[in-house]
Amino acid sequence: MPLTPEQQAEIDTLRSQPQETLRTVAPGMERHLYTAHPVLDHGFVRVVDYMGDDAAICQAARVSYGKGTKSVSNDEGLIRYLMRHWHSTPFEMCEVKLHVKLPVFVARQWIRHRTANVNEYSARYSILDREFYIPAPDALAAQSTTNNQGRGEALQGDEAQRVLRILQDDAMRCYDHYEQMISEDGQQGLARELARMNLPANVYTQWYWKVDLHNLLHFLRLRADAHAQYEIRVYADAICAIVADWVPAAYKAFEDYRMGGATLSSSALDCVRRMLKGEEVTQESSGMSKGEWREFMGVIEP
Structure with missing residues (x-):
């Protein structure tokens, strides 16, 4: 179950008590407030709070740049100018606080983005739920033959079923042992901070994650x-x-x-100019390595 009864009760209470405010309100975001959007088998993302909107970005930019922005005819044009020229601070004026429920191994990837404020569920203080991420069959894939950190084709038939069975059995067995170790029934019971180390990386955790829009967009550019x-x-x-x-x-x-855009190196840009003039450019004459050339061709000839 994505939300606990206690969490749902808290959300229902907050939604039933709307309050007047003088602060900026984004109508599109108001519809997301307190709504848990399901992700994976037990996870979710929900908006707890936010600050700012498109207008706040423009307001900050005009304070920073003064009359230099007066040639911009509208807010959307200004925002596109800021994005196009990599002006980041106006986007930092907007913030969002998310409540996320996610598998531990996903959290360990996510936390690499060190530009947010994070408060995670404490397994030293509380007992973790018996909830594990078990991939759907079409998400079970073999190791990629071209990417050391990626996956290739989906596993088929008996092999896929065997892997699913191992994942499910191991998760349940580890949690059984976790419960046995922390139990105080007829024994002292192992400390929760020690017992948690026996749980697999697909157990679910939760956190509050607060981030400004500039750093959120950087996260999305990489992770989406x-x-x-x-x-x-x-x-x-x-x-x-x-x-x-x-x-x-x-x-x-x-x-x-x-x-949807692409950044070109000076060598790649030079190749584009040569191609536009009708010159036949090859990897050998491009001045780029094989890897750079492959990525370059993926941009101009997707």
Whole structure:
């Protein structure tokens, strides 16, 4: 179950007591407040609080840059200019606080983004639930033959069933032992902070994650990318949908310039210019390595 009865009761209480406010309100984000969006088999993402909107980005930019922005005819144009020229501080004026439930191994990837405030569920103080991420059959894949940190084709038939059975059996067995160790029935019981080390990396944890929009978009650029691991990418996709409703102009610019755009090196740009002049350019004459050339060709000839 994604939300506990206690969490749902708290959310229901908060939603039943709306309050007037003089602060900026983003109508698209208001619809997401306190709504748990399911992710994976037991996980979720929900908005706890937020600050700012598209207008807040423009307000901050105009304070910073003064009359130099007066040539920009509208807020959307200004936001696109800021995104296009990598001006980051105006986007830092918006913040969001998320409540996320996720497997531990996903959390360990996520925490690499050290530009947020995080408070995680304490397994030293509380007992973790018997909830584990078990992949859907189509998410079980072999090791990629071209990428050391990626996956290839999906496992088939008996092998897929055997792997699923191992994952389920190991998770349940580890949790059984966890419960046995912390139990105080007829024994002292092992400390929770020690017993937790026996749990596998697919057990679920929860945290509050507060981040400004600039750093959130950087997170999404990496984790909503097709090359990101599936289990963190689905969380990033869920957050993308939320951000698109919160700051639609900023998100559209982000899609155009970051997610849908490409950065070219000086060598790659030189190759494009030569190609436009009709010159036949090869990897050998490009001045790029094989890896750089392969990535370059993936951009101009997807």
